[in-house]
Amino acid sequence: MSVLEGKKIVLIVTGGIAAYKTASLIRLLIKRGCKVQVIMTPEAINFITPLTLSTLSNNPVYTQFFDGKTGEWTSHVDLALQADYIVVAPATSNTLSKMASAEADNLALATYLSAKNIVFFAPAMDLDMYKNPYNKENIEKLIQKGDICIPPNKGELASGLEGEGRMAEPEEIVNFIENFIRKELLFYKKKILITAGPTYEPIDPVRFIGNHSSGKMGFEIAKVAEKLGAEVTLISGPCNQKLSNYSSILRIDVISSEEMYKAVDAHYQWADIVIMAAAVADYRPKTVSKIKIKKEEDSFSLPLIKNKDILLHLGNTKDNQFLVGFALETNDEENNALKKLQKKNLDMIVLNSLRDDGAGFSYDTNKITILDKQGNIEYFDLQTKEKVAVNILNSIHVRIKT
Numbered sequence: 527m528s529v530l531e532g533k534k535i536v537l538i539v540t541g542g543i544a545a546y547k548t549a550s551l552i553r554l555l556i557k558r559g560c561k562v563q564v565i566m567t568p569e570a571i572n573f574i575t576p577l578t579l580s581t582l583s584n585n586p587v588y589t590q591f592f593d594g595k596t597g598e599w600t601s602h603v604d605l606a607l608q609a610d611y612i613v614v615a616p617a618t619s620n621t622l623s624k625m626a627s628a629e630a631d632n633l634a635l636a637t638y639l640s641a642k643n644i645v646f647f648a649p650a651m652d653l654d655m656y657k658n659p660y661n662k663e664n665i666e667k668l669i670q671k672g673d674i675c676i677p678p679n680k681g682e683l684a685s686g687l688e689g690e691g692r693m694a695e696p697e698e699i700v701n702f703i704e705n706f707i708r709k710e711l712l713f714y715k716k717k718i719l720i721t722a723g724p725t726y727e728p729i730d731p732v733r734f735i736g737n738h739s740s741g742k743m744g745f746e747i748a749k750v751a752e753k754l755g756a757e758v759t760l761i762s763g764p765c766n767q768k769l770s771n772y773s774s775i776l777r778i779d780v781i782s783s784e785e786m787y788k789a790v791d792a793h794y795q796w797a798d799i800v801i802m803a804a805a806v807a808d809y810r811p812k813t814v815s816k817i818k819i820k821k822e823e824d825s826f827s828l829p830l831i832k833n834k835d836i837l838l839h840l841g842n843t844k845d846n847q848f849l850v851g852f853a854l855e856t857n858d859e860e861n862n863a864l865k866k867l868q869k870k871n872l873d874m875i876v877l878n879s880l881r882d883d884g885a886g887f888s889y890d891t892n893k894i895t896i897l898d899k900q901g902n903i904e905y906f907d908l909q910t911k912e913k914v915a916v917n918i919l920n921s922i923h924v925r926i927k928t
């Protein structure tokens with residue numbers, strides 16, 4: 527999923543030949559899930575029509591403070607404050623100069639000057655204008671103020687000359703903005719290994735020992751972690767959860783606890799953070815029948831042997847990974863969770879109590895308590911599993927920072 531999904535972008539189009547490229551830029555932003563509001567300077571409408579940009583952005587395009595037909599006034603302050611990001615593309619030398627000297631002689635500039643959010647600008651002009659020391663000084667001033675310059679390319683310019691000043695291509699602009707946002711995210715480039723769901727321990731070709739874990743909690747953590755910039759590997763037991771729109775999450779499906787152990791072990795060294803949300807079966811049948819077991823006797827017993835405790839193994843072989851376990855308890859909850867935290871050498875444990883209404887496997891909600899190895903305890907209210915995932919990741923972030 528793009529970090530731009532759901533973001534509101536105010537695109538300021540100014541009067542340069544590269545304005546024609548904003549048609550593609552708008553399409554790319556919309557494809558990434560952005561809402562785009564275009565504002566054009568009076569000169570920009572000579573290079574591409576407001577109708578074209580309005581059709582592509584699915585929004586009216588604003589060009590002036592007052593609408594001559596309706597007499598309505600467009601509030602530059604509202605436009606600026608509603609946006610998550612402002613993108614000025616193309617940014618001509620004239621507009622850059624006015625931005626740098628706080629001139630507000632059109633709606634686009636007034637909106638820019640009212641902005642409190644991050645502003646990206648993509649210079650576009652002829653090479654000598656670009657090289658001009660006053661223009662360079664303006665760009666430097668804007669960067670000093672905190673605006674982000676998307677550097678122009680070298681290449682053939684509208685004048686026929688070759689040099690620096692050609693606006694970055696629409697794909698480059700979108701990639702630049704996405705990379706910038708990603709770097710600001712809490713878990714940028716952190717490698718997070720997450721397990722989810724139940725494990726199935728085979729009895730014969732048609733039966734298994736399993737549990738009711740839906741996998742939802744682990745999947746929500748994986749999705750939120752990805753949105754926060756992490757590189758996520760999700761090892762999942764059999765469940766019906768989907769990851770559509772999260773193509774960058776590496777999903778590895780396993781069935782038994784033994785398979786989960788092998789997959790986790792193979793990725794352990796790679797990980798900075800491990801979150802074991804899976805409900806791993808503690809025991810498996812001692813032997814697995816190759817053929818279906820027939821019902822013959824009135825009673826039937828199945829010898830079971832203990833599975834490897836994956837988390838205990840991770841705790842015992844820990845390097846620098848931040849290790850998070852889950853504890854699902856029915857009684858003496860905090861004590862039991864604390865014992866698991868210590869025994870498995872964890873940094874943090876997420877406790878659910880089956881005594882809390884709305885918490886546990888089959889719900890879309892969960893109520894958690896977080897305990898850490900320093901002895902801190904945080905209590906949370908009943909929340910959706912997505913919110914719980916956010917809380918868990920925030921708690922991890924606070925602890926890895928300190």
Ligand code: CTP
Pocket residue numbers: 783802803804805806807808833834835836837838850851852853854855866
């Ligand atoms: N876990 C694991 N491997 C197992 C069993 C559990 O990695 N074979 C992990 C779970 O993913 C969870 C944590 O250990 O993060 C605690 O699991 P839980 O089932 O609550 O506790 P157990 O250690 O199995 O102890 P008990 O079942 O006796 O409460």
